């Protein structure tokens with residue numbers, strides 16, 4: 391069995407989407423980020439960066455002690471290698487998948503995360519930040535749109551590159567992006583959205599970046615989520 395430490399955010403949903411696609415048994419271990427459960431010592435022992443997702447594989451390949459992992463890209467790669475799916479072994483195909491996985495981890499995720507933050511959570515409008523991250527996210531959506539012009543999936547067959555990117559396109563409205571501007575990306579997005587595993591992954595999941603549906607964060611939640619320094623404050 392594999393434990394998935396989870397909250398319904400784009401990075402958490404990446405890992406859940408993998409399990410659903412692979413139909414690999416997993417145990418969902420909810421972590422309340424607004425309560426600061428990510429700072430509990432038990433969780434930090436698994437995920438020292440105090441972030442979800444994290445997994446504990448109690449039956450790693452080759453046996454031995456359970457394997458604990460944090461960082462969604464490392465998790466996707468670990469799981470893909472464990473079941474020999476969603477990443478080719480052949481060098482060219484494998485390299486393509488890895489490049490796009492790292493592109494998501496270092497570009498799309500962090501930049502879209504910033505515009506999501508400034509559009510949805512920032513207590514006041516910060517025009518410079520909104521302009522900067524909206525543009526950069528627009529650029530990144532454009533990169534993906536061009537990549538998808540002549541293919542169905544991001545890198546060869548359906549892979550962990552698609553699994554990594556999809557949850558980061560779901561909140562496109564919160565990113566200030568219109569998918570009609572990116573027709574290839576939109577075609578891919580609609581196709582991934584229709585996959586049964588995607589439907590299962592998102593069942594009962596609220597749009598994390600839909601502030602109008604959510605009650606506003608309390609001061610305490612805001613402090614836990616966005617006010618951290620080296621010495622964590624929890625509730």
Ligand SMILES: N[C@@H](CCC(=O)N[C@@H](CS)C(=O)NCC(=O)O)C(=O)O
Pocket residue numbers: 399400401402423428440441442443460461462463614615
């Ligand atoms: N690079 C990390 C980012 C993970 C991340 O940012 N997780 C967020 C939710 S999407 C989190 O756990 N935030 C809680 C916190 O920062 O205290 C990954 O891809 O796993």
